Amino acid sequence: MLNDDDLDLPVGLTLERYIMQKQGEFPAATGEFSQLLRDLALAAKLVNHEVNQAGLPQWSMIARAAPLHATPEALPETAHLRFARALSRGSEVCAVLSEQLGSLQSTGNHLGTYAVTLDALDGDTGASIGLGTLFSIYRRVSGLGTPATPADFLQGGHKLVAAGYVLYGASTVLVYTTGQGVAAFTFQPLLGEFYLSQPQITIPAEGHNYSCNEGLALQYPEPIQAYLTECKQRSFGSRYVGSLVADFHRTLLTGGVYLSPPTEAAPDGTLGVVTHCLPLAYLVVQADGLASTGSESLLDVIPTALAQRSPLYIGSRNMVQELTSKILQPSTATKA
Incomplete structure (x- = not known):
């Protein structure tokens, strides 16, 4: 049974607060990169909902109404749209390179500082097992105010400023790095937030x-x-x-x-x-x-x-x- 001391315990560190803490470590930071990470997290929450609802009966009060949720077959396209829209509505991203489209997609934000690669939904959507999103972020090399070019994505791994993935399931996790270690966040559906669950992941040097x-x-x-x-x-x-x-x-x-x-x-x-x-x-x-x-x-x-x-x-x-x-x-x- 909970006592007063238990109720005083902190819920945990949210992804939002974690991002803000990391931004505070860089006095010259403008907040653009932090907002980009928030946009990715928001899209991940939306896709998590779609993944968990896919395949359920599409109940509606109106006969033959449009489905309330994506079908398993449509999940990759739906996931791509969720991420593309989230990234386009901000001003930070100039273009997205999508595995689903197989080509560079401009966001229309020619003043955007970053270019994002995206596999919006990897895995077997028919079985809904092991579905995940994989992303990475580059600082663009093409001129600000001009359309993004392939060169923004062909810089090589040493030029990445962040990379991560979301693994959807009964316990949805978001894992990412900005070049200072790898942290994992677990989604709490009741509160609608990602909470820090592993602040520093290190892979064992040996495995079996x-x-x-x-x-x-x-x-x-x-x-x-x-x-x-x-x-x-x-x-x-x-x-x-x-x-x-x-x-x-x-x-x-x-x-x-x-x-x-x-x-x-x-x-x-x-x-x-x-x-x-x-x-x-x-x-x-x-x-x-x-x-x-x-x-x-x-x-x-x-x-x-x-x-x-x-x-x-x-x-x-x-x-x-x-x-x-x-x-x-x-x-x-x-x-x-």
């Missing part, structure tokens, strides 16, 4: 799980097939949802390695460098992990096209180092 689509294992390069066999011999656990955000989130918290190798059908890899690989690489490095293409650090990659693809090996530092050494070993031996 691997995550990949083993249905394609025979199409992976031989070093990857050999590594997966070795993982089984070492009794490592196989954990794979099929949602990039969900699989990465589990790996970030518990340790392990996530693999998205090239295949015969996709020799360059399947994940977008700009919209997927670089945001996750920026996050995991801030959590003391590693991300690699198999031949170089992902943060060192300077993309040349908005739709550029890449393999992705990401997770615990020691596991990624071991895996990439096995990938590079055949070429090293050939040169010798």
